[in-house]
Amino acid sequence: MPALYQTLAESLMQDIYSGRLQPGERLPSVRRFSRQREVSLTTALQCYRQLEAEGFVQARPQSGFYVRHKEKPPAGPELPVFTGRAARVANIGAIEEVQAVSSRRDFAPFGVSLLAPSLVPSDMLQRSLIRASRRLGERLFHYGPAQGDAGLREALARHFKEDGMAFSPDDLMICNGGMDAVSLGLQLCTQPGETVAVLTPCFSGLLQVIESLGRKVLEIPLHYRGIYPERLRAAMARSDVKACLLSANNHNPLGFTLSAQEKKDIAAWAAAYQCPVIEDDIFGECGYGRQRPLPIKSWDDEGWVFWCGSVSKTLTPAYRLGWCAPGKWRQAALQHRRALTISVNQPLQAALADFMHCGEYRSHLRKLRLSLAQQVDAMSRAVLQSFPAGSTVTEPEGGYVLWVTLPPQCDGWRVFQRAAQEGLSISPGTVFSITERYRHCIRLNAGWPFDEKAQAAVSRLGEICREAVT
Numbered sequence: 001m002p003a004l005y006q007t008l009a010e011s012l013m014q015d016i017y018s019g020r021l022q023p024g025e026r027l028p029s030v031r032r033f034s035r036q037r038e039v040s041l042t043t044a045l046q047c048y049r050q051l052e053a054e055g056f057v058q059a060r061p062q063s064g065f066y067v068r069h070k071e072k073p074p075a076g077p078e079l080p081v082f083t084g085r086a087a088r089v090a091n092i093g094a095i096e097e098v099q100a101v102s103s104r105r106d107f108a109p110f111g112v113s114l115l116a117p118s119l120v121p122s123d124m125l126q127r128s129l130i131r132a133s134r135r136l137g138e139r140l141f142h143y144g145p146a147q148g149d150a151g152l153r154e155a156l157a158r159h160f161k162e163d164g165m166a167f168s169p170d171d172l173m174i175c176n177g178g179m180d181a182v183s184l185g186l187q188l189c190t191q192p193g194e195t196v197a198v199l200t201p202c203f204s205g206l207l208q209v210i211e212s213l214g215r216k217v218l219e220i221p222l223h224y225r226g227i228y229p230e231r232l233r234a235a236m237a238r239s240d241v242k243a244c245l246l247s248a249n250n251h252n253p254l255g256f257t258l259s260a261q262e263k264k265d266i267a268a269w270a271a272a273y274q275c276p277v278i279e280d281d282i283f284g285e286c287g288y289g290r291q292r293p294l295p296i297k298s299w300d301d302e303g304w305v306f307w308c309g310s311v312s313k314t315l316t317p318a319y320r321l322g323w324c325a326p327g328k329w330r331q332a333a334l335q336h337r338r339a340l341t342i343s344v345n346q347p348l349q350a351a352l353a354d355f356m357h358c359g360e361y362r363s364h365l366r367k368l369r370l371s372l373a374q375q376v377d378a379m380s381r382a383v384l385q386s387f388p389a390g391s392t393v394t395e396p397e398g399g400y401v402l403w404v405t406l407p408p409q410c411d412g413w414r415v416f417q418r419a420a421q422e423g424l425s426i427s428p429g430t431v432f433s434i435t436e437r438y439r440h441c442i443r444l445n446a447g448w449p450f451d452e453k454a455q456a457a458v459s460r461l462g463e464i465c466r467e468a469v470t
Contacts (some may be wrong), residue, residue: 003164005046006294008037010260012047016056016067027057027065046164046291053289055257055397086195086218086240087434089211095204095431098416102425108457109445111425113252113313113401116448119371120315124360125351132350140347146337148174148323149349155356156323162362163292171325173333174344177317178282178310181324183209184336185278185306186243188329190215194242197235199227201403201432201441203252206245206280217434224394224403226256229265236266236275243276249293250283253403253432253443255396257287263296270304276329278306282322285314285365287398288373303327311352313399314365319348371449372400378450379458386462388469400447405440406465412442414468415461422464424457 015021027048028036034044048065051057057065102111109116133140147153153169160167175181190196192214198206200219210217220235221228235241248258248266258266270277281295297307306329310322321344326333337343355361376396383393383404390407406412412428419426429441444461448454 003046003166004039005043006050006164006260006298008039008043008047009050010264012051013056013259013261021067023067025067026063027067029064049289049291050260053287053291053293056259086216088216089207089434091431091434092208092211094413094428095208098204098427098431101416101420102427104423104425107420107423107425108454109425109448110457110461111427111445113399113445114317114447115313115315115368115400118449119368119447121360121364124358124364125315125355128354128358128360129347129351132354133347135354136347136350142346144343144346144349146334146343148172148344149346149353152349152353152356153323155353159356159361164294165298167325171330172323173326173330173337174349175308175310175322175324176341176344177320178280178308178312178322179205179209180320181308181310181322182206182245182278182280183213184324184333185276185308185326185329186210186213186215186245188326188332188336189243189276189278189306191242195240197232197241197244197246199232199246199251201253201429201438203247203280204427204431207431207434210245219434222251222254224254224256226251226258227262229262232266233269236269237273241275243278244270245278245280247280247283248296249281250286250396250398252283252399253394253401253427255394255399255401255403257293257397258296260294263294264299266296267299267301267305270300271302274304276304276306279308281307281309282313283399284309286369286372286400288369289397293398297325297327300327303329314368315361319352320345321348321352369398372398372446375448375450376400376402376446379444379446379454382450382455382458383444383462386459388462388466391465400445402444402446404442404444406442407469408440410440410465410469412439415442415465418464418468419461422460424461424464426461 030044034041052059058068059065153172157167157169195216195218196210197218197220199222220232236244248263279296287293295307297305306327307325380393388407392405394403413430416426416428427443429438432438
């Protein structure tokens with residue numbers, strides 16, 4: 001269940017949605033609000049910080065908190081026609097080609113969402129690995145528990161508790177990265193040939209794993225600020241849709257975060273229609289606000305949300321460490337793990353547990369979020385300066401990718417091919433859908449410091465885009 005401050009924040013969100021609180025209106029002071037609601041000053045401040053993180057209010061120095069104008073879905077480009085028919089992912093070859101180019105270490109790293117090594121505390125991670133290996137002793141030569149290292153699950157549960165998420169160590173299972181957790185959820189919640197609803201544009205890796213498991217995809221359209229709630233609800237109510245795979249926080253590639261009310265609604269629809277939600281929360285800890293946004297799982301009272309996370313986007317994908325909270329599929333997940341992979345890398349689990357116990361992970365996240373916000377802002381401004389007239393770029397609330405919409409006559413796939421010839425990797429929009437509807441879009445990684453070299457690369461990409469306008 002959500003913490004008290006989250007319940008209070010949700011109440012104020014409803015006041016903002018309903019118009020009882022108007023844009024520009026000043027909220028009561030933290031002290032006054034705590035007296036009005038009979039809560040502690042800490043709870044009152046946490047409530048306001050949550051509203052700030054969700055984009056509902058703005059803190060003004062020496063003045064207080066004010067209601068922000070909550071934008072409606074922008075008119076923007078006309079929404080593509082969605083047929084409402086499920087289909088297999090037919091562009092796997094294109095996805096694999098993009099992955100091959102993006103994995104080139106000698107290329108400018110705009111194609112894959114990856115942090116620069118300079119943003120990762122590698123020395124501290126190394127020390128944690130050494131300490132953990134010593135403590136493991138003879139356990140280094142044995143299989144670990146199928147559910148994952150108890151110390152790591154305890155460390156994760158404590159870490160999440162600080163962000164208002166109530167997990168016990170027993171609720172969690174350690175996986176071989178976030179995609180392993182997502183794959184596990186798909187295998188337990190659906191059968192080959194069945195349909196999985198996704199929000200589109202959708203991260204190509206998710207489409208890839210759906211196809212590898214023999215499932216079909218039903219695309220649900222997004223606008224640049226989030227979901228069309230009734231379209232998502234209608235999809236979840238369909239008898240042929242057996243699960244919904246989505247990200248609610250710092251969406252890849254659009255960068256939005258759903259409101260608390262939207263997350264609560266999705267959890268309620270999952271239970272009402274018995275439609276499992278596989279929640280990919282891999283960018284959940286990469287928001288730019290002080291408060292980590294809660295996942296849909298926080299409103300899941302009946303276990304219909306299969307929550308997945310990882311340190312791949314906050315530390316390193318090389319560790320291949322992720323986790324899931326399987327909900328009502330907990331026992332099935334354990335059986336699956338025992339039968340197929342037995343356990344996850346024991347020394348690295350122990351190292352991550354040590355890193356979290358020392359407080360280093362939370363300290364790292366605070367620094368990382370600031371760096372990401374600065375890098376994304378710098379790259380966004382450079383794109384708008386360098387790319388063809390009429391190009392637009394998203395304004396993400398978290399994460400470190402930018403979705404660029406080029407003029408309609410500009411072919412993103414041609415840009416990808418031409419850029420690759422010059423040692424520049426990007427992700428063309430065509431790999432984020434099972435159709436061609438995003439052919440005039442590209443996604444850029446902003447996970448590296450925006451230095452002179454990055455500036456020059458973006459400028460050259462802009463030239464390539466202008467050349468690709470037909």
